[in-house]
Amino acid sequence: MSDATSQGAHSGTLRARGVSKCFGPHRVLDNVDLEVAPGEFFTLLGPSGCGKTTLLRIIAGLETSDSGSILIGDNDITREPPERRPFNMVFQGYALFPHMSVGDNVGYGLRVAGVRNAEIQRRVTRALDVVDLPQVRDRDIGDLSGGQRQRVALARALINEPIVLLLDEPLGALDLQLRKRLQEELRAMQQRVGTTFIYVTHDQEEALSMSDRIAVMRAGQFAQIGSPEEVYRTPRTPYVAHFIGETNLLAGTLVDAGESVQVRLAEGLVVQASAPNGHGQVGDAVTVAVRPEHVRFVAPSEPGRDGRIEQVTYLGSVRRYRIVLGDGAEIRVTQSADEPAKSGDVRLSITDRAAVALAADES
Ligand code: ATP
Numbered sequence: 157m158s159d160a161t162s163q164g165a166h167s168g169t170l171r172a173r174g175v176s177k178c179f180g181p182h183r184v185l186d187n188v189d190l191e192v193a194p195g196e197f198f199t200l201l202g203p204s205g206c207g208k209t210t211l212l213r214i215i216a217g218l219e220t221s222d223s224g225s226i227l228i229g230d231n232d233i234t235r236e237p238p239e240r241r242p243f244n245m246v247f248q249g250y251a252l253f254p255h256m257s258v259g260d261n262v263g264y265g266l267r268v269a270g271v272r273n274a275e276i277q278r279r280v281t282r283a284l285d286v287v288d289l290p291q292v293r294d295r296d297i298g299d300l301s302g303g304q305r306q307r308v309a310l311a312r313a314l315i316n317e318p319i320v321l322l323l324d325e326p327l328g329a330l331d332l333q334l335r336k337r338l339q340e341e342l343r344a345m346q347q348r349v350g351t352t353f354i355y356v357t358h359d360q361e362e363a364l365s366m367s368d369r370i371a372v373m374r375a376g377q378f379a380q381i382g383s384p385e386e387v388y389r390t391p392r393t394p395y396v397a398h399f400i401g402e403t404n405l406l407a408g409t410l411v412d413a414g415e416s417v418q419v420r421l422a423e424g425l426v427v428q429a430s431a432p433n434g435h436g437q438v439g440d441a442v443t444v445a446v447r448p449e450h451v452r453f454v455a456p457s458e459p460g461r462d463g464r465i466e467q468v469t470y471l472g473s474v475r476r477y478r479i480v481l482g483d484g485a486e487i488r489v490t491q492s493a494d495e496p497a498k499s500g501d502v503r504l505s506i507t508d509r510a511a512v513a514l515a516a517d518e519s
Contacts, residue, residue: 168229170191170215170320171350175224177210177376185221192354194319197346199355200371202399204296208356211373212322215354216245244318246309247459248328252297258284259293260348262311283311286345303334311343320352327362334428339366352410355380360400364388390432394514397445404446404487408476410438410513422483423461429511442515448476448490450510451503460503463487468497479504 172190174185180359184207200208203370207484213219215226217238225234233241252261260267261282263276273281284290287307292300300308307327327342333448343366357363362385365371372395373382379399380392391397394405408427412418417431419442429444454460463479466486475497477489487504507510 170354172211172215172426173223173225175211175214175221175226176213177207177219177221182365184376185214187376188224188372188376192320192352192376194352195350197343197353197355197366197368198371199357199363199367199370201357201360203358206373207356208373209324212324212354213235214282214354215320216243216322218245242319243322244313244316244320244325245324245483247315248325252309252312254297255299257293258289258295258297258308261308262327264312265316269492275367278317280311283315286314286349287311288341295416302330303338306330306338310342314349314351315367318351320354322348323353323355325356325358328357335362340370342366346455360477362401362403371398371401376398386411387427390430390512390516391445392433394443394445395500396513397514402448402490404448404451405514406446406487408442410436410440410442413438420459422481422485425459425461425505427506427511428508429513430509433514435513444511445497445514446487446506446511448488449474450496451487451489451509452505452507453491454499456503458503458505460505462501462503464501465499468499470497505512 170192172188174250175185175188177185189212202208210219215223217236225232226243227233253264256264259280259310264278266279280293281290284293289304289307289308289311292304297305297308309326319509330338339362350497354403355366367384369383370387372379372387374395380387385394387400391400391401397403397405406421408419411420411426412416413435417429417435419429420425420426421444427444461481462487463481465477465479467517469476470493474495475493477491477498479487479489479502481487489504
């Protein structure tokens with residue numbers, strides 16, 4: 157893919173319009189629309205099998221769609237082969253040549269394209285600088301650690317100066333600590349070079365920490381597209397609330413649908429909620445989504461719901477409680493680990509306006 161000379165005609169917003177794809181009887185992508193702005197870090201997030209990789213491969217030209225189109229700026233590139241698209245792809249397995257040096261791996265694409273040797277050397281130096289690996293240029297790929305190999309793969313993809321870099325779980329094979337470090341580095345690198353990144357992951361924390369926007373996918377469709385804060389704070393459906401971070405879903409009834417939206421939960425506790433997707437009528441059954449950090453322990457005399465702590469997990473900065481409520485429902489609560497640990501019977505309340513009211517029939 158990617159030939160720097162073709163970029164002038166190819167700059168601008170990346171669009172997917174009405175993209176559908178079936179494998180046999182199985183519809184893997186269902187009329188997907190997507191718009192990614194230049195320089196954006198855009199993440200496709202969803203469980204295994206929801207169609208993330210297939211969408212990425214269709215954008216790259218490695219897979220054909222049954223219907224729909226891919227555009228970059230005003231150019232329809234749906235029928236362009238991968239090598240004529242101004243994109244590059246980075247895979248989980250790196251796909252490096254084991255018998256070549258680091259420098260030869262990074263410069264491979266330019267050599268195949270017939271670029272002069274002096275120019276190749278200059279650009280290899282720059283690409284290795286960008287990924288912070290100038291000192292390993294002459295080493296064999298086999299001598300590098302997993303994290304270093306991943307950075308070489310990035311350098312090899314960035315050297316062509318693609319307008320869009322497509323990354324399919326690029327950190328998936330690395331251990332947690334290295335993964336966290338590379339997440340930060342990758343984000344900083346993306347901001348430095350200004351390349352559009354479309355990043356596939358099933359790891360919601362990774363998506364939240366790196367992205368400008370996230371598309372939460374479910375069974376070949378987008379359940380919600382928004383900034384990390386939007387999808388976390390104002391999920392549109394219980395599915396999104398569940399998939400992005402831990403959440404409690406509690407059944408209730410709408411008791412005020414005016415300026416302030418109020419929901420009565422079991423045992424009569426009334427919570428003030430936001431309703432970003434609009435709300436129904438007083439008396440409607442609704443589900444409220446409440447993050448564990450928005451449930452508070454209160455004194456027995458205060459309004460609240462009673463429960464019993466079943467499990468406490470110490471996680472360093474916070475404690476996580478699993479609590480069974482009077483009606484048998486479970487709720488999860490996190491509290492700063494600086495607070496004394498609790499046990500036994502407790503009373504719980506919910507921070508005002510932290511709950512999000514969702515129509516009960518959305519799933
Ligand atoms: P993962 O995180 O596991 O990679 P994903 O969200 O990227 O999942 P895809 O790889 O896009 O999902 O796959 C979506 C569905 O399409 C899966 O059920 C998969 O088995 C199926 N699929 C993907 N490629 C093919 C193919 N070439 N032939 C048949 N079925 C396929």
